[in-house]
Amino acid sequence: MLIGIVGKTNVGKSTFFKALTLMDVEIGDRIFVTIKPNQGVGHVTRQCPCKKLGVKCNPRNSQCVSGIRLMPIKLLDVAGLVPGAHEGKGLGNRFLDDLRQADAFIQVVDMSGSTNENGEHVESGSYDPENEIEFLKHEMDEWFSGILKRNWDKIKKQVQHVGKNLEEELARQLSGLNISEDSVKQAIKNLDLSKDPVKWDETDLKLFSIEIRALSKRMIIAGNKVDMKTGEENYKRLEQEHDIMPCSAESELALKEAAKHDLIEYFPGDGGFKVRGELSDKQKKALEFIQKNVLEKFGSTGVQHCINSLVFDEMGMIVVYPVASISRHSDKQGNVLPDAFLVAQGTRLKEFAEKVHSTMAEHFIGGLNAERKKIGADYELKDGDVVEILFK
Ligand SMILES: Nc1nc2c(ncn2[C@@H]2O[C@H](COP(=O)(O)OP(=O)(O)OP(=O)(O)O)[C@@H](O)[C@H]2O)c(=O)[nH]1
Ligand SMILES: [Mg+2]
Numbered sequence: 001m002l003i004g005i006v007g008k009t010n011v012g013k014s015t016f017f018k019a020l021t022l023m024d025v026e027i028g029d030r031i032f033v034t035i036k037p038n039q040g041v042g043h044v045t046r047q048c049p050c051k052k053l054g055v056k057c058n059p060r061n062s063q064c065v066s067g068i069r070l071m072p073i074k075l076l077d078v079a080g081l082v083p084g085a086h087e088g089k090g091l092g093n094r095f096l097d098d099l100r101q102a103d104a105f106i107q108v109v110d111m112s113g114s115t116n117e118n119g120e121h122v123e124s125g126s127y128d129p130e131n132e133i134e135f136l137k138h139e140m141d142e143w144f145s146g147i148l149k150r151n152w153d154k155i156k157k158q159v160q161h162v163g164k165n166l167e168e169e170l171a172r173q174l175s176g177l178n179i180s181e182d183s184v185k186q187a188i189k190n191l192d193l194s195k196d197p198v199k200w201d202e203t204d205l206k207l208f209s210i211e212i213r214a215l216s217k218r219m220i221i222a223g224n225k226v227d228m229k230t231g232e233e234n235y236k237r238l239e240q241e242h243d244i245m246p247c248s249a250e251s252e253l254a255l256k257e258a259a260k261h262d263l264i265e266y267f268p269g270d271g272g273f274k275v276r277g278e279l280s281d282k283q284k285k286a287l288e289f290i291q292k293n294v295l296e297k298f299g300s301t302g303v304q305h306c307i308n309s310l311v312f313d314e315m316g317m318i319v320v321y322p323v324a325s326i327s328r329h330s331d332k333q334g335n336v337l338p339d340a341f342l343v344a345q346g347t348r349l350k351e352f353a354e355k356v357h358s359t360m361a362e363h364f365i366g367g368l369n370a371e372r373k374k375i376g377a378d379y380e381l382k383d384g385d386v387v388e389i390l391f392k
Pocket of ligand 1 (some may be wrong): 008009011012013014015016027028029030031032033034035078079080081213224225226227228247248249250251378
């Protein structure tokens with residue numbers, strides 16, 4: 001799974017990315033600091049079943065820290081977008097193209113209102129971040145509809161003269177954007193559009209682009225820089241009407257760095273930290289600032305909450321733990337709860353077997369749940385399920 005971190009230039013995308021990956025990427029208070037995309041690995045977190053089962057786990061494809069499972073997720077930090085990017089403004093289409101393979105997006109918005117739409121400095125609080133909220137969706141919709149418009153004659157020809165199916169043909173044209181035929185079918189159904197492309201007018205094409213983008217690229221808004229006074233004020237004003245997650249990427253990064261250097265004990269997403277090492281006055285002041293202006297006000301820095309919420313709430317993913325022996329909750333080597341798989345809600349046991357191992361799926365018989373009860377091919381997996389897949 002790949003998550004794109006997107007937004008206007010200078011809003012804190014690279015800071016957000018660095019806070020999640022601790023990769024050494026460039027951060028700067030000027031426009032277009034990032035040009036080439038940065039790819040790295042962050043983690044989503046979920047309660048691990050080890051506590052409930054009363055076992056000590058030995059994870060292989062993930063980690064477990066005090067009963068919280070951390071599962072790796074690929075992240076992409078791209079250059080900043082400016083309005084009109086789809087027409088080539090700013091750095092233009094190039095980094096829209098970098099985002100093709102992303103499954104979902106975190107849109108970072110600078111809540112402090114200290115840079116205008118082009119990323120230029122203005123007096124703090126004088127730019128209304130509400131303008132930023134809609135423009136990114138608009139850019140993406142235009143980008144999608146641009147691709148379809150450019151290929152529309154080809155699509156029509158394939159359907160009219162070669163006898164191809166419209167849904168298949170649309171999916172083929174959009175496959176480079178990591179969009180499935182199922183999403184295409186769903187969008188056409190939701191909008192009640194004709195299967196004959198000749199009947200589509202420009203509005204249909206536009207509506208389809210919006211629908212397919214909303215269905216296939218989930219997005220959440222991270223309202224960044226709420227540690228600043230104007231950031232907090234704007235957040236309080238805009239949260240009434242928009243779904244925004246308050247966050248302070250700079251605070252999360254500072255806490256993670258301090259924990260890395262053993263100065264504090266801090267777990268991503270927590271509402272506090274414990275001092276462990278000897279702190280300088282400057283460090284003490286910085287941590288007190290974060291405690292008072294971010295953690296006490298918002299409950300956490302919001303960064304971990306953003307990525308978790310995107311994956312689990314917006315994308316509807318669940319975590320399933322396959323084991324070779326349900327009685328020992330382990331693989332063949334005795335590793336307890338070794339693997340955590342992120343799968344879509346609605347995944348059935350047989351489909352899951354295919355994701356775990358193709359031979360398991362080929363010789364599939366059924367499964368056992370944590371209570372050692374039999375489950376069939378059509379069993380719909382639930383979040384936190386531990387299952388043994390039975391095969392011949
Ligand atoms: N106060 C505050 N400043 C932040 C926060 N996050 C980032 N910044 C600052 O905002 C500026 C821009 O940060 P970057 O992470 O480089 O922003 P970007 O969106 O990647 O910018 P481009 O790559 O140029 O598009 C830097 O000076 C950061 O230190 C935050 O949570 N609070
Ligand atoms: Mg950047």
